[in-house]
Amino acid sequence: MAIAYLPVSSHRFKRSPFFACNDRPDTQYGIYNNRLYPISSGYDEQAHYQHLRNFCCLYDVPETPLLITGPDRYDFLNQLFTRDIRKIKIERAGYALACNHEGGVVMDGVLMRPNEEQLIYVQANGDFLNWANAQASDFDVTIQDFDSWVLQVQGPTALEVLEAVTGIEAVSLPYYAVTETTILGDSFYISRTGWTGERGFEIYSKGADFDGVALWQHLLEQGQRANLIASDISSMHIRRLEAGILDYGTDIDQSTNPFEIGFGHFVDFKKPNFNGKSALADTDHRSPRLLGLKSPDV
Incomplete structure (x- = not known):
């Protein structure tokens, strides 16, 4: 199904501290939990998807x-x-x-x-x-x-970025682990989670009182050796579908x-x-099931 883009007043919705980092002339925004977020910033979608699969990408995500x-x-x-x-x-x-x-x-x-x-x-x-x-x-x-805001770094080399930015050794932060750290003088939560099926981590602010642009630029600078690039949600969506990750509302x-x-x-x-609980006990074993199909030819 094609996506329909409609003009709306952006002033009605919250903007992330990273908004300026994605505000390109051809950026198209979505609304998620009353937050404005970049769906597409005019990047080469196929190239960014391949970069996600081989290196890592930085995403401004609207989860709350x-x-x-x-x-x-x-x-x-x-x-x-x-x-x-x-x-x-x-x-x-x-x-x-x-x-x-x-x-x-x-x-x-x-x-x-x-x-x-x-x-x-x-x-x-x-x-x-x-x-x-x-x-x-x-x-x-x-x-x-x-008022917490979230960034995701996803891809095979993402944990190199984690170590460069936080000093946290990747082996000490297994999948679905959570910790707290300081970046550029501000305190953040870090989790070994993501929405792509790739290695990765997420950064959660402890409020909106921090310099989002400085954090964004710091991540890209420290992530150069890991080939980190800024991306938009379009490449992430392709990968989450491949990984069988379900999207609420879709x-x-x-x-x-x-x-x-x-x-x-x-x-x-x-x-x-x-x-x-009672309703689920009645439906167990009698509900239809959502299944994924994997084709080696596509």
């Missing part, structure tokens, strides 16, 4: 991290999510699905536990924050958009349940009640 704190944070999140949140260890992350009472997927994303006091849910596109806050009245918990919505998309292993029926 939410901060969850408070004494009841684990009980609250175990009510929202289908997996047992307490099993995610400190300095680790885990994929987490939230369902409605009919078992439909309300949101998917990565839940990070960077330290003992905080959990961060990196949500996909949708009004998850208001939905979650509407269910928080019986819990001593706070869930908030803390492949998943509230009309699908976790079993239909092959994510039944993220549903833990052994834990106490959670949203959609």
Whole structure:
């Protein structure tokens, strides 16, 4: 299906601290969680895809991290999510699905536990924050958009950039690990995650009070030996499709349940009640399944 581009006022939406780095004359923007982000910046899509497969690319991505704190944070999140949140260890992350009472997927994303006091849910596109806050009245918990902005560095040489920029040895940060570090005097969260199926990591700010342009340029400078280039979402989308990574709103919505998309292993029926538990118990083993096909000739 072709993408339809419509003129809108960009002043209605949030701009990332990296906005100026992608604001080329031919850049086309999308809207995601009320954030304006570059879908296409006029780059050679095929060339950037090949670069992603062989070296690494830098992306300004619109995913929205939410901060969850408070004494009841684990009980609250175990009510929202289908997996047992307490099993995610400190300095680790885990994929987490939230369902409605009919078992439909309300949101998917990565839940990070960077330290003992905080959990961060990196949500996909949708009004998850208001939905979650509407269910928080019986819990001593706070869930908030803390104005965090995200960069991804993805590709086979991405971990060379990680080491150059942070001094963190790649072997000490395995897949789905989370840590905190300082770059150019500002503190950031780092996770060994991504949306491409390639090696990579993500950088999350702890607010918007930092120099995004300086960080962007610093990454490109320090990433020269790894052949890091700036790219846009178009090359990332091609690779995520190849990797079988699902996109909320495109492949998943509230009309699908976790079993239909092959994510039944993220549903833990052994834990106490959670949203959609009864409905999911009734649909298990009887739902249609979404499958991917791999052709060696295409």
